[in-house]
Amino acid sequence: MQKKRVLSGVQPTGALHLGNWLGAIRNWVELQNEYETFVCVVDLHAITIPHNPQELKENTLKTAALYLACGMDPKKCSIFIQSHIPAHSELCWILNCITPLNWMERMIQFKEKAIKQGDNVSLGLLDYPVLMASDILLYDADLVPVGEDQKQHLELARDIAQQRINSRFSKKGSPILKVPKPLIIKEGAKIMSLCDGKNKMSKSDPNENSRIALLDSADMIRKKIKKARTDEHFGLEFNNPNRPESENLLGIYSMLSGKQRETVSEECSNIGWGKFKPMLTDAIISSLEPIQTKYNFLRKDPEYLNQILSDGADKATILSNLTLNKVRSAFGFLPKID
């Protein structure tokens, strides 16, 4: 039987952090054993807000190397750079022409990011979710593992595929595009800022202390956890709506130590923040250490990394062109005869 397919991606907009790992990448590592897996570095998405070209190049390589360092295995999955596959931009244009503008204006992430950009909101920022739909639909992905914040974008991709393409352009019985499903694993789906348990940990937060980057040194991690916001209560607990910092940090501790939530609840119910913080720090440092070692090793061998990205792009080109050609033909574009 044909394996089901998984596709996901992360933007190379800054240092990947614990939220990216626990909410997304860590799940891909499990999925690659069971599914045909494609993961891309979505560099075209990264230019929807003002960017620095030199940093984009470095961050693109860094992100790809981190995928590998986190355990993505090129024997089991294809890793590629979005802009190496022109079909993403082309399908995006086609989908733009059948997607209602009012669907886009509802997107929560657009509204949040647009506020930050002031007068400088690009058309690309509004279009971001359509490009993401193209990424997914080009590969006939069955499942898209992402964090909670991407749920609305996934729904948009489903609506575009179903309501705007399949129901309008398919000949009876054979849909043109596969309608993907989100895969949001509850644990880790929303890691919160270290400075405010009510805000998501994010690459774009101007305060570096709000997140742990996967490449932070042990010293840096120690400092950031020392500064992390706490509350005045003694003992840590889950499920107390008045204690978002306890929920978040105890959750991170449970995930990284590999101990069940009930176990850490018990272990930490009778200790104060002063005792808990060093335990959390140790768990973070020892989880990130193997990733950092592998990352440093990979960055010393750019040829190896380039070869993986080139193999990934070859596979992605073949699959994406199949879908693009189906859509072109359904839309009535005249084929080029060589």
Ligand code: AMP
């Ligand atoms: P981004 O950093 O926006 O490119 O996100 C890349 C992936 O990480 C997406 O699947 C997001 O849903 C996930 N992600 C980003 N921030 C968090 C967070 N704070 N908690 C959990 N998942 C996250």
Ligand code: TRP
């Ligand atoms: N928008 C996603 C994010 O910020 C990144 C992304 C772009 C993506 N294209 C994708 C994720 C396709 C999954 C599938 O997290």
